[in-house]
Amino acid sequence: MNQEDKETEYxxxxxxxxxxxxxxPEIIRExxxxxxxxxxxxxxTLRTAPEFRQKPPNPKILKNVFKATGLEPExxxxxxxxxxxxxxxxxxxxxxxxxxxxxxxxxxxxxxxxISPVIMQIVIPxxxxxxxxxxxxxxxxxPVQELIVSNPQATAEALxxxxxxxxxxxTLVKEDEVWKVGIADLSTDxxxxxxxxxxxxxxxxxxxPMTNHLSVHISAK
Amino acid sequence: MKKQWDDxxxxxxxxxxxxxxxxxxxxxxxxxxxxxxxxxxxxxxNEDAEDILQNTFIRFINQVRKESPQNVSxxxxxxxxxxxYRFFLKKFPPDTSPGENDENNIPSNVDIEREISFLDCxxxxxxxxxxxxxxxxxxxxxxxxxxxxxSIKEIANKIGRAYGATREFLSQCRKKLKPYVQPCxxxxxxx
Numbered sequence: 268m269n270q271e272d273k274e275t276e277y278x279x280x281x282x283x284x285x286x287x288x289x290x291x292p293e294i295i296r297e298x299x300x301x302x303x304x305x306x307x308x309x310x311x312t313l314r315t316a317p318e319f320r321q322k323p324p325n326p327k328i329l330k331n332v333f334k335a336t337g338l339e340p341e342x343x344x345x346x347x348x349x350x351x352x353x354x355x356x357x358x359x360x361x362x363x364x365x366x367x368x369x370x371x372x373x374x375x376x377x378x379x380x381x382i383s384p385v386i387m388q389i390v391i392p393x394x395x396x397x398x399x400x401x402x403x404x405x406x407x408x409x410p411v412q413e414l415i416v417s418n419p420q421a422t423a424e425a426l427x428x429x430x431x432x433x434x435x436x437x438t439l440v441k442e443d444e445v446w447k448v449g450i451a452d453l454s455t456d457x458x459x460x461x462x463x464x465x466x467x468x469x470x471x472x473x474x475x476p477m478t479n480h481l482s483v484h485i486s487a488k
Numbered sequence: 489m490k491k492q493w494d495d496x497x498x499x500x501x502x503x504x505x506x507x508x509x510x511x512x513x514x515x516x517x518x519x520x521x522x523x524x525x526x527x528x529x530x531x532x533x534n535e536d537a538e539d540i541l542q543n544t545f546i547r548f549i550n551q552v553r554k555e556s557p558q559n560v561s562x563x564x565x566x567x568x569x570x571x572x573y574r575f576f577l578k579k580f581p582p583d584t585s586p587g588e589n590d591e592n593n594i595p596s597n598v599d600i601e602r603e604i605s606f607l608d609c610x611x612x613x614x615x616x617x618x619x620x621x622x623x624x625x626x627x628x629x630x631x632x633x634x635x636x637x638x639s640i641k642e643i644a645n646k647i648g649r650a651y652g653a654t655r656e657f658l659s660q661c662r663k664k665l666k667p668y669v670q671p672c673x674x675x676x677x678x679x
Protein backbone atom coordinates (compact mmCIF):
# COMPACT_ATOMS: atom_id res chain seq x y z
CA MET A 268 0.00 0.00 0.00
CA ASN A 269 1.55 3.32 -1.07
CA GLN A 270 1.35 6.59 0.90
CA GLU A 271 -1.66 7.87 -1.04
CA ASP A 272 -3.61 4.63 -0.50
CA LYS A 273 -2.79 4.85 3.17
CA GLU A 274 -4.01 8.44 3.36
CA THR A 275 -7.23 7.51 1.56
CA GLU A 276 -7.68 4.63 4.04
CA TYR A 277 -7.33 7.00 7.00
CA UNK A 278 -9.50 9.62 5.31
CA UNK A 279 -12.34 7.13 4.76
CA UNK A 280 -11.99 5.83 8.32
CA UNK A 281 -12.29 9.30 9.87
CA UNK A 282 -15.14 10.09 7.46
CA UNK A 283 -17.04 7.08 8.79
CA UNK A 284 -16.53 8.31 12.38
CA UNK A 285 -13.66 6.08 13.41
CA UNK A 286 -10.71 7.15 15.53
CA UNK A 287 -7.42 7.04 13.61
CA UNK A 288 -4.50 8.12 15.81
CA UNK A 289 -1.91 7.52 13.06
CA UNK A 290 -3.60 9.86 10.58
CA UNK A 291 -2.08 13.30 10.05
CA PRO A 292 -3.93 16.25 11.68
CA GLU A 293 -4.69 17.67 8.22
CA ILE A 294 -6.41 14.47 7.07
CA ILE A 295 -8.38 14.27 10.32
CA ARG A 296 -9.36 17.92 10.05
CA GLU A 297 -10.47 17.64 6.44
CA UNK A 298 -12.34 14.37 6.89
CA UNK A 299 -14.11 15.59 10.05
CA UNK A 300 -15.21 18.82 8.39
CA UNK A 301 -16.31 16.91 5.30
CA UNK A 302 -18.26 14.51 7.51
CA UNK A 303 -19.99 17.47 9.10
CA UNK A 304 -20.67 19.15 5.73
CA UNK A 305 -22.16 15.93 4.31
CA UNK A 306 -24.30 15.52 7.43
CA UNK A 307 -25.63 19.06 7.08
CA UNK A 308 -26.16 18.59 3.36
CA UNK A 309 -28.23 15.51 4.00
CA UNK A 310 -30.19 17.13 6.81
CA UNK A 311 -30.74 20.23 4.66
CA THR A 312 -32.41 18.22 1.91
CA LEU A 313 -34.81 16.79 4.51
CA ARG A 314 -35.50 20.17 6.12
CA THR A 315 -39.08 20.29 4.93
CA ALA A 316 -39.76 16.59 5.61
CA PRO A 317 -42.64 15.85 8.03
CA GLU A 318 -40.24 14.38 10.60
CA PHE A 319 -38.74 17.85 10.94
CA ARG A 320 -42.06 19.47 11.74
CA GLN A 321 -41.84 19.01 15.45
CA LYS A 322 -43.83 20.77 18.13
CA PRO A 323 -42.41 24.10 19.31
CA PRO A 324 -39.56 23.33 21.70
CA ASN A 325 -39.36 23.92 25.42
CA PRO A 326 -40.48 27.53 26.13
CA LYS A 327 -37.79 27.76 28.81
CA ILE A 328 -35.26 28.04 25.99
CA LEU A 329 -37.02 31.18 24.77
CA LYS A 330 -36.95 32.68 28.27
CA ASN A 331 -33.19 32.13 28.39
CA VAL A 332 -32.87 33.68 24.92
CA PHE A 333 -34.75 36.80 26.06
CA LYS A 334 -32.57 37.01 29.15
CA ALA A 335 -29.40 36.79 27.07
CA THR A 336 -30.48 39.22 24.35
CA GLY A 337 -32.42 41.74 26.44
CA LEU A 338 -35.55 41.64 24.25
CA GLU A 339 -38.57 42.98 26.09
CA PRO A 340 -42.32 42.26 26.04
CA GLU A 341 -44.32 44.77 24.03
CA UNK A 342 -46.10 46.33 27.03
CA UNK A 343 -42.81 47.11 28.75
CA UNK A 344 -41.35 48.36 25.49
CA UNK A 345 -44.34 50.71 25.02
CA UNK A 346 -44.09 51.96 28.60
CA UNK A 347 -40.39 52.68 28.17
CA UNK A 348 -41.15 54.53 24.96
CA UNK A 349 -43.73 56.73 26.67
CA UNK A 350 -41.31 57.50 29.51
CA UNK A 351 -38.63 58.27 26.96
CA UNK A 352 -40.94 60.73 25.20
CA UNK A 353 -41.80 62.40 28.51
CA UNK A 354 -38.10 62.59 29.29
CA UNK A 355 -37.42 64.28 25.93
CA UNK A 356 -40.26 66.69 26.57
CA UNK A 357 -38.79 67.64 29.94
CA UNK A 358 -35.38 68.10 28.44
CA UNK A 359 -36.73 70.40 25.77
CA UNK A 360 -38.60 72.41 28.42
CA UNK A 361 -35.43 73.13 30.39
CA UNK A 362 -33.50 75.52 28.20
CA UNK A 363 -30.41 75.23 30.34
CA UNK A 364 -30.39 71.43 29.86
CA UNK A 365 -30.20 70.02 33.35
CA UNK A 366 -27.79 67.14 33.53
CA UNK A 367 -29.95 65.33 36.07
CA UNK A 368 -30.93 61.71 35.45
CA UNK A 369 -34.49 61.15 34.24
CA UNK A 370 -35.85 59.73 37.58
CA UNK A 371 -34.52 62.82 39.36
CA UNK A 372 -36.32 65.06 36.85
CA UNK A 373 -39.58 63.12 37.43
CA UNK A 374 -39.18 63.43 41.22
CA UNK A 375 -38.43 67.13 40.86
CA UNK A 376 -41.50 67.66 38.69
CA UNK A 377 -43.74 65.89 41.21
CA UNK A 378 -42.28 67.94 44.05
CA UNK A 379 -42.82 71.13 42.08
CA UNK A 380 -46.45 70.24 41.40
CA UNK A 381 -46.99 69.50 45.10
CA ILE A 382 -45.46 72.67 46.51
CA SER A 383 -46.43 75.07 43.75
CA PRO A 384 -49.74 76.20 45.40
CA VAL A 385 -47.82 77.16 48.54
CA ILE A 386 -45.19 79.02 46.54
CA MET A 387 -47.89 80.80 44.57
CA GLN A 388 -49.48 82.00 47.82
CA ILE A 389 -46.16 83.38 49.05
CA VAL A 390 -44.76 84.86 45.88
CA ILE A 391 -47.81 86.17 44.06
CA PRO A 392 -50.07 88.58 45.98
CA UNK A 393 -53.74 87.59 46.04
CA UNK A 394 -55.62 89.02 43.12
CA UNK A 395 -58.41 91.26 44.34
CA UNK A 396 -61.87 90.07 43.45
CA UNK A 397 -63.53 92.28 40.86
CA UNK A 398 -65.94 94.51 42.62
CA UNK A 399 -69.35 95.18 41.17
CA UNK A 400 -69.88 98.64 39.81
CA UNK A 401 -71.59 99.58 43.03
CA UNK A 402 -70.31 101.83 45.71
CA UNK A 403 -71.49 102.01 49.26
CA UNK A 404 -73.32 104.97 50.46
CA UNK A 405 -74.51 105.84 53.92
CA UNK A 406 -77.66 104.04 54.54
CA UNK A 407 -79.96 106.74 55.21
CA UNK A 408 -79.78 110.25 56.14
CA UNK A 409 -81.79 110.88 52.93
CA PRO A 410 -85.51 110.26 52.62
CA VAL A 411 -86.39 106.77 51.50
CA GLN A 412 -88.95 106.05 48.81
CA GLU A 413 -91.00 102.94 49.35
CA LEU A 414 -92.12 100.69 46.49
CA ILE A 415 -94.58 97.91 47.20
CA VAL A 416 -94.73 95.49 44.29
CA SER A 417 -95.76 91.91 43.62
CA ASN A 418 -92.18 90.77 42.85
CA PRO A 419 -89.68 92.96 44.73
CA GLN A 420 -86.64 90.98 43.54
CA ALA A 421 -87.56 91.45 39.87
CA THR A 422 -88.23 95.13 40.36
CA ALA A 423 -84.98 95.65 42.25
CA GLU A 424 -83.03 93.87 39.54
CA ALA A 425 -84.75 95.81 36.74
CA LEU A 426 -84.00 99.09 38.47
CA UNK A 427 -80.39 98.11 39.15
CA UNK A 428 -79.81 97.04 35.54
CA UNK A 429 -81.46 100.16 34.18
CA UNK A 430 -79.31 102.44 36.33
CA UNK A 431 -76.15 100.46 35.55
CA UNK A 432 -76.83 100.95 31.84
CA UNK A 433 -76.75 104.68 32.45
CA UNK A 434 -73.39 104.35 34.22
CA UNK A 435 -74.78 104.96 37.67
CA UNK A 436 -73.26 103.12 40.62
CA UNK A 437 -75.67 101.58 43.11
CA THR A 438 -75.82 99.38 46.20
CA LEU A 439 -78.39 96.64 46.46
CA VAL A 440 -78.98 94.91 49.78
CA LYS A 441 -81.72 92.55 50.87
CA GLU A 442 -82.79 92.85 54.48
CA ASP A 443 -85.84 91.09 55.95
CA GLU A 444 -87.56 90.57 52.60
CA VAL A 445 -86.92 94.21 51.71
CA TRP A 446 -84.63 95.07 48.78
CA LYS A 447 -82.76 98.24 49.55
CA VAL A 448 -81.33 100.20 46.62
CA GLY A 449 -78.95 103.07 47.36
CA ILE A 450 -77.52 105.56 44.88
CA ALA A 451 -74.97 108.19 45.92
CA ASP A 452 -74.69 109.94 42.60
CA LEU A 453 -77.42 110.05 40.01
CA SER A 454 -75.47 112.15 37.53
CA THR A 455 -75.52 110.70 34.01
CA ASP A 456 -74.87 111.67 30.40
CA UNK A 457 -78.40 110.66 29.56
CA UNK A 458 -80.74 112.49 31.95
CA UNK A 459 -83.81 111.82 29.77
CA UNK A 460 -83.35 108.09 30.01
CA UNK A 461 -82.88 108.45 33.77
CA UNK A 462 -86.13 110.38 34.06
CA UNK A 463 -87.96 107.75 32.04
CA UNK A 464 -86.54 104.96 34.20
CA UNK A 465 -87.47 106.70 37.44
CA UNK A 466 -90.96 107.44 36.12
CA UNK A 467 -91.40 103.83 35.12
CA UNK A 468 -90.71 102.79 38.68
CA UNK A 469 -92.75 105.67 40.09
CA UNK A 470 -89.71 107.25 41.72
CA UNK A 471 -88.94 110.92 42.15
CA UNK A 472 -85.69 112.81 42.35
CA UNK A 473 -85.12 114.57 45.65
CA UNK A 474 -84.98 118.37 45.85
CA UNK A 475 -81.55 120.12 46.00
CA PRO A 476 -79.09 119.56 47.56
CA MET A 477 -80.16 115.89 47.61
CA THR A 478 -81.00 115.76 43.90
CA ASN A 479 -78.27 113.26 43.06
CA HIS A 480 -79.15 110.88 45.93
CA LEU A 481 -81.72 108.17 45.86
CA SER A 482 -82.72 105.55 48.41
CA VAL A 483 -85.44 103.01 47.57
CA HIS A 484 -86.91 100.18 49.65
CA ILE A 485 -88.79 97.61 47.62
CA SER A 486 -91.03 95.15 49.40
CA ALA A 487 -93.79 92.70 48.55
CA LYS A 488 -97.49 93.54 48.59
CA MET B 489 -56.81 42.72 17.32
CA LYS B 490 -54.29 39.90 16.92
CA LYS B 491 -51.21 40.84 14.90
CA GLN B 492 -50.60 38.95 11.63
CA TRP B 493 -47.00 37.87 11.65
CA ASP B 494 -44.61 36.99 8.86
CA ASP B 495 -40.84 36.57 8.87
CA UNK B 496 -40.17 40.18 7.92
CA UNK B 497 -42.47 41.72 10.52
CA UNK B 498 -40.90 39.42 13.11
CA UNK B 499 -37.44 40.66 12.14
CA UNK B 500 -38.61 44.29 12.41
CA UNK B 501 -40.01 43.52 15.86
CA UNK B 502 -36.69 42.00 17.00
CA UNK B 503 -34.77 44.97 15.63
CA UNK B 504 -37.04 47.25 17.69
CA UNK B 505 -36.07 45.23 20.78
CA UNK B 506 -39.37 43.42 21.30
CA UNK B 507 -39.94 39.75 22.23
CA UNK B 508 -43.03 38.93 20.19
CA UNK B 509 -41.30 38.62 16.80
CA UNK B 510 -38.68 36.29 18.27
CA UNK B 511 -41.45 34.19 19.83
CA UNK B 512 -43.12 33.86 16.42
CA UNK B 513 -39.86 32.72 14.74
CA UNK B 514 -39.08 30.38 17.64
CA UNK B 515 -42.48 28.71 17.32
CA UNK B 516 -42.18 28.53 13.54
CA UNK B 517 -38.59 27.29 13.20
CA UNK B 518 -37.57 25.99 16.64
CA UNK B 519 -38.99 22.50 16.16
CA UNK B 520 -37.55 22.17 12.66
CA UNK B 521 -34.13 23.31 13.85
CA UNK B 522 -34.16 20.69 16.61
CA UNK B 523 -35.00 18.06 14.01
CA UNK B 524 -32.21 19.37 11.80
CA UNK B 525 -29.67 19.15 14.64
CA UNK B 526 -30.72 15.65 15.56
CA UNK B 527 -30.63 14.56 11.94
CA UNK B 528 -27.16 16.10 11.50
CA UNK B 529 -25.78 14.30 14.56
CA UNK B 530 -27.12 10.88 15.20
CA UNK B 531 -26.99 10.28 18.94
CA UNK B 532 -27.27 13.96 19.89
CA UNK B 533 -29.10 14.15 23.24
CA ASN B 534 -32.24 16.28 23.58
CA GLU B 535 -30.46 18.39 26.15
CA ASP B 536 -27.54 19.11 23.81
CA ALA B 537 -29.91 19.82 20.91
CA GLU B 538 -31.80 22.32 23.09
CA ASP B 539 -28.52 23.97 24.11
CA ILE B 540 -27.59 24.35 20.44
CA LEU B 541 -31.05 25.75 19.68
CA GLN B 542 -30.74 28.30 22.47
CA ASN B 543 -27.32 29.44 21.24
CA THR B 544 -28.66 29.55 17.67
CA PHE B 545 -31.45 31.96 18.61
CA ILE B 546 -29.20 34.14 20.78
CA ARG B 547 -26.69 34.49 17.93
CA PHE B 548 -29.49 34.97 15.38
CA ILE B 549 -31.08 37.82 17.36
CA ASN B 550 -27.73 39.53 17.91
CA GLN B 551 -26.95 39.28 14.19
CA VAL B 552 -30.40 40.48 13.12
CA ARG B 553 -29.96 43.60 15.27
CA LYS B 554 -26.94 44.48 13.15
CA GLU B 555 -28.31 43.51 9.76
CA SER B 556 -31.68 42.39 8.44
CA PRO B 557 -31.47 39.04 6.57
CA GLN B 558 -33.08 38.51 3.15
CA ASN B 559 -34.09 34.91 3.75
CA VAL B 560 -34.87 34.31 7.42
CA SER B 561 -35.14 30.52 7.16
CA UNK B 562 -31.82 30.06 5.34
CA UNK B 563 -30.09 32.51 7.68
CA UNK B 564 -31.42 30.76 10.77
CA UNK B 565 -30.39 27.32 9.50
CA UNK B 566 -26.90 28.57 8.59
CA UNK B 567 -26.46 29.96 12.10
CA UNK B 568 -27.88 26.70 13.48
CA UNK B 569 -25.43 24.70 11.40
CA UNK B 570 -22.50 26.79 12.67
CA UNK B 571 -23.71 26.45 16.26
CA UNK B 572 -23.83 22.70 15.76
CA TYR B 573 -20.27 22.73 14.53
CA ARG B 574 -19.18 24.94 17.46
CA PHE B 575 -20.76 22.43 19.80
CA PHE B 576 -19.07 19.56 17.98
CA LEU B 577 -15.65 21.27 17.98
CA LYS B 578 -15.87 21.96 21.69
CA LYS B 579 -16.87 18.40 22.39
CA PHE B 580 -14.51 16.78 19.89
CA PRO B 581 -11.57 19.10 19.10
CA PRO B 582 -10.15 18.64 15.57
CA ASP B 583 -7.16 16.52 16.55
CA THR B 584 -9.29 13.98 18.38
CA SER B 585 -12.04 11.77 17.07
CA PRO B 586 -15.50 11.27 18.53
CA GLY B 587 -15.09 9.12 21.62
CA GLU B 588 -11.65 10.52 22.38
CA ASN B 589 -12.67 13.76 23.98
CA ASP B 590 -10.00 15.29 26.15
CA GLU B 591 -11.45 17.85 28.55
CA ASN B 592 -8.12 19.74 28.62
CA ASN B 593 -7.94 20.05 24.86
CA ILE B 594 -10.79 22.54 24.33
CA PRO B 595 -9.98 24.72 21.29
CA SER B 596 -9.84 28.49 21.58
CA ASN B 597 -12.57 30.67 20.11
CA VAL B 598 -10.23 31.66 17.27
CA ASP B 599 -9.66 27.98 16.42
CA ILE B 600 -13.40 27.36 16.49
CA GLU B 601 -14.18 30.33 14.23
CA ARG B 602 -11.43 29.23 11.82
CA GLU B 603 -12.92 25.73 11.65
CA ILE B 604 -16.42 27.16 11.11
CA SER B 605 -15.06 29.22 8.25
CA PHE B 606 -13.45 26.04 6.89
CA LEU B 607 -16.77 24.21 7.13
CA ASP B 608 -18.61 27.04 5.36
CA CYS B 609 -16.04 26.99 2.60
CA UNK B 610 -16.32 23.20 2.36
CA UNK B 611 -20.12 23.35 2.07
CA UNK B 612 -19.77 25.79 -0.84
CA UNK B 613 -17.05 23.61 -2.39
CA UNK B 614 -19.38 20.60 -2.27
CA UNK B 615 -22.08 22.58 -4.09
CA UNK B 616 -19.59 23.65 -6.74
CA UNK B 617 -18.30 20.07 -7.01
CA UNK B 618 -21.86 18.79 -7.45
CA UNK B 619 -22.56 21.28 -10.23
CA UNK B 620 -19.25 20.82 -12.06
CA UNK B 621 -18.06 17.22 -11.85
CA UNK B 622 -19.46 14.23 -13.64
CA UNK B 623 -20.80 11.57 -11.25
CA UNK B 624 -20.48 14.06 -8.38
CA UNK B 625 -23.95 13.22 -7.03
CA UNK B 626 -23.00 9.51 -6.97
CA UNK B 627 -19.76 10.36 -5.14
CA UNK B 628 -21.55 12.45 -2.49
CA UNK B 629 -24.26 9.82 -2.08
CA UNK B 630 -21.71 7.10 -1.35
CA UNK B 631 -19.58 9.33 0.89
CA UNK B 632 -22.78 10.15 2.82
CA UNK B 633 -23.34 6.41 3.31
CA UNK B 634 -19.81 6.22 4.75
CA UNK B 635 -20.64 9.08 7.12
CA UNK B 636 -23.78 7.21 8.18
CA UNK B 637 -21.57 4.27 9.19
CA UNK B 638 -21.92 1.88 6.24
CA SER B 639 -18.85 -0.24 5.55
CA ILE B 640 -17.28 -0.38 2.06
CA LYS B 641 -18.54 -3.94 1.77
CA GLU B 642 -22.11 -2.92 2.60
CA ILE B 643 -21.92 -0.04 0.12
CA ALA B 644 -20.55 -2.38 -2.56
CA ASN B 645 -23.53 -4.70 -2.01
CA LYS B 646 -25.95 -1.81 -2.14
CA ILE B 647 -24.66 -0.40 -5.42
CA GLY B 648 -24.00 -3.84 -6.95
CA ARG B 649 -20.26 -3.47 -7.41
CA ALA B 650 -17.23 -5.42 -6.24
CA TYR B 651 -15.46 -4.36 -3.05
CA GLY B 652 -12.29 -3.35 -4.94
CA ALA B 653 -14.22 -1.29 -7.50
CA THR B 654 -16.14 0.48 -4.75
CA ARG B 655 -12.91 1.18 -2.85
CA GLU B 656 -11.39 2.56 -6.04
CA PHE B 657 -14.49 4.68 -6.74
CA LEU B 658 -14.17 6.22 -3.25
CA SER B 659 -10.49 6.90 -3.85
CA GLN B 660 -11.36 8.63 -7.15
CA CYS B 661 -13.99 10.68 -5.36
CA ARG B 662 -11.37 11.93 -2.92
CA LYS B 663 -9.03 12.84 -5.79
CA LYS B 664 -11.82 14.70 -7.60
CA LEU B 665 -12.75 16.55 -4.42
CA LYS B 666 -9.21 17.64 -3.64
CA PRO B 667 -9.02 20.71 -5.94
CA TYR B 668 -12.32 21.95 -4.49
CA VAL B 669 -11.22 21.44 -0.87
CA GLN B 670 -7.66 22.76 -1.27
CA PRO B 671 -8.60 26.50 -1.50
CA CYS B 672 -10.53 26.14 1.78
CA UNK B 673 -7.47 24.64 3.44
CA UNK B 674 -5.25 27.39 2.08
CA UNK B 675 -7.63 30.13 3.17
CA UNK B 676 -8.08 28.93 6.73
CA UNK B 677 -4.38 28.10 7.16
CA UNK B 678 -3.74 31.84 6.81
CA UNK B 679 -5.56 32.45 10.13
